[in-house]
Amino acid sequence: MAETSKDELVQLIRKFGAYLTVKFSNIFSISLNNMNSRSLGAIAGFAVAVVFTWRLLRTPRGPQRRIQKRQAASSSSSGLPSQTNTTSTSSGVCSTSEDLRAQNVVDEFFQPVKPTLGQIVRQKLSEGRKVTCRLLGVILEESSPEELQKQATVRSSVLEVLLEITKFCDLYLMERVLDDESEKKILQALEYAGVFTSGGLIKEKVLFCSTENGRSSFVRQLEPDWHIDTNPEVVSQLARFIKYQLHVTPIRPERTASNVFSSPSLEQFFGSI
Structure with missing residues (x-):
């Protein structure tokens, strides 16, 4: 039949x-x-x-x-x-x-084509062209300024995402430090990891301050499309000034604003791991 x-x-x-x-x-x-x-x-x-x-x-x-x-x-x-x-x-x-x-x-x-990491990054960032990001707990293994006085270690799992962001975004990294030696350790760790070799990020775009409010001031002056931070107070203060924010935290908090997203890590937000 x-x-x-x-x-x-x-x-x-x-x-x-x-x-x-x-x-x-x-x-x-x-x-x-x-x-x-x-x-x-x-x-x-x-x-x-x-x-x-x-x-x-x-x-x-x-x-x-x-x-x-x-x-x-x-x-x-x-x-x-x-x-x-x-x-x-x-x-x-x-x-x-x-x-x-x-x-x-x-x-x-009709099998769909899997998007590349670069395409995912652009989509997640909603085509934002300027990004600010703190270092501790996001790019670095260390989580406090006191730890930076001993060493600075770049998280290997975040490198691929970080380099993709620098390809099409104006990226600024920033952190609160306690002394000049901490600044040197951070720059050396970033350079050793190859962050500056791609051409998308230069040492002059790594900013240091002595207080958390100082980091908030940097962000407001730069007026980025996205800011990435681990401090809930900083995220809350900047919510009405910045278009989008990513709160990196191991514990998923209650969403305080529609323009604030959360993720355990930067790479997990982009689904690279």
């Missing part, structure tokens, strides 16, 4: 193709110059659609014969005389195989 329906549809496509061939030949014989690029594009697109439909509906004769032979051999070895059941089973298996094959072709043809 399924085979008859497919044959009828194939014959219909052939007749329709012959009809179109006559029509197109008449059109071309009248005046080829009167057809514009859109008409030719429509004809080409229709031809591709017909070919694709034909390939989907084409019945694989080889596998069907092999399936029938295997079913017949199985029936004869078991001593069952029912040829009707064998034919019905073979037809059902073949039909299922054809349906799966057609579905696989369609799924492969």
Whole structure:
């Protein structure tokens, strides 16, 4: 039944193709110059659609014969005389195989293209062109200015996202420090990690201050599209001045404003891990 329906549809496509061939030949014989690029594009697109439909509906004769032979051999070895059941089973298996094959072709043809990390970053940042970000707890492993007096370590998991941001955003990094040695340790850690080699971020865009309010002042002066911070008080203070903010915190807080988002880390916000 399924085979008859497919044959009828194939014959219909052939007749329709012959009809179109006559029509197109008449059109071309009248005046080829009167057809514009859109008409030719429509004809080409229709031809591709017909070919694709034909390939989907084409019945694989080889596998069907092999399936029938295997079913017949199985029936004869078991001593069952029912040829009707064998034919019905073979037809059902073949039909299922054809349906799966057609579905696989369609799924492969329409399989969505996975976006790149750069595309995800641009989408998440809503095409924002300027970003400010604190260092402690976001870019660096350390979480307090006291720890920076001993060492500064760049989180390896955040590097890929950070470099993607610098490709199309004007990025400023900032942090509260207790002494000049802490500043040097931070710059050395960033340089060693290769943050400055991409060309999107320079040392002059790494800002230091002595208070949390000083960081808030930096952000307000720079007027970024996004600010990334771990301090809930700073995030709350800047909510009415900055278009978007990302609050990096291990504990998901209650959303205080519609323009404030939260995530356990910068890289998780962009889905890179």
